Amino acid sequence: MRHRSVIHRAVLAAAAVALAVGCTPEAGAGGTADPSPVPPSSSAPSSAAPSETPTSDDKPSQAPSSEAPSPSATPTTERPQPQSKVLMKDGDESAQVRELQARLRQIGYFDRAPTGFYGSITGTAVKAFQKKRELPQTGSVDEITWQKLLGMTRKPTKDELRPSTSNKLDKPDPRCMKGRVLCISKETRTLAWMIDGKVLSSMDVRFGSENTPTREGTFSVGWKARKWTSTIYHTPMPYAMFFSGGQAVHYSADFAARGYAGASHGCVNVRDKGKIAALFDQVKVGDKVVVHW
Structure with missing residues (x-):
């Protein structure tokens, strides 16, 4: 009896173990069915596997444009160009500038007497x-421009460098456009007698040397002397019209004889005696004097 009971208990225990390991709850039996995993298929690649066909985001970008050259290309436009040495420029005053002006005058680019001063x-x-010869239009004379000009012109004569004819007037300084004015240009070496912007007479002039320069600016005639001799240099100063201390506009026999080979001690020399005599009679004390480049 007891043996039979033991056998019965053993059979019940084996059945309980089999039920716990091999069975799952059915759907609709108060639980949720546990879906079976789907095995990988050769026709459905795994999402983790790399795709063999690139998407639009993976496709290479368009080829670089011509505006962005490849690193291997040599940017010729960025190579530094050799600089030509500047020989003459604005503000210079020299014998070479005078020669430049004379040579330009030979081929019709400079329509006045050379002055030796490099201005506008x-x-x-x-x-x-430079424009005509397709050179950089700098307005300054470098070695390339100078050599081009030398090849097209001949060495100026003495008369071409220092002609006896009157210099052409410069465009009047704005300060000369109103009232009675002695408008004096250092660049063209001219004096224009003007009243309210109208030129009544003009004449060649020369100025002081580097050591005794003629002052620039706006002045007025302080006093006049038909006959005067410098108390400092003891030289005649006929038809003198003083405008800045001892500096005056006056006739110069030396200027008439030597031209621009000489210079004054700071005064404005006139070489045409007839013109300065007529001007002296017209100018009044208090009239404006403008000396400019």
């Missing part, structure tokens, strides 16, 4: 020459 008129003439 000379710069404009140089730019026009």
Whole structure:
């Protein structure tokens, strides 16, 4: 009896173990069915596997444009260009500038007597020459411009460098456009007697040397002397019209004889005696004097 009971208990225990390991709850039996995993298929690649066909985001970008050269290309436009040495420029005053002006005048680019001073008129003439020859239009004379000009012109004569004819007037300074004015240009070496912007007479002039320069600016005639001798240099100063201390506009026999080979001690020399005599009679004490480049 007891043996039979033991056997019965053993059979019940084996059945309980089999039920716990091999069975799952059915759907609809108060639980949720546990879906079976789907095995990988050769026709459905795994999402983790890399795709063989690149998407639009993976496709290479368009080829670089011509505006963005490849690193291997040599950017020729960025190579530094050799600089040509500047020989003459605005503000210079020398014998070479006088020769430049004479040579430009030979081929029609400078329409006045050479002065030796490099100002705006000379710069404009140089730019026009450079433009015609397809050179950089700097307005300054570098070695390339100078050699080009030398090849097209001949060495100026003495008369071409220092002609006896009157210099052409410069465009009047704005300060000369109102009232009675002695408008004096250092660049063109001219004096224009003007009243309310109208030129009544003009004449060649020269100025002081580097050591005794003629002052620039706006002045007025302080006093006049038909006959005067310098108390410092003891030289005659006929038809003197003083405008700045001892500096005056006056006739110069030396200027008439030697031209621009000489210089004054700071005064404005006139070489045409007839013109300065007529001017002296017209100018009044208090009239404006403008000396400019």
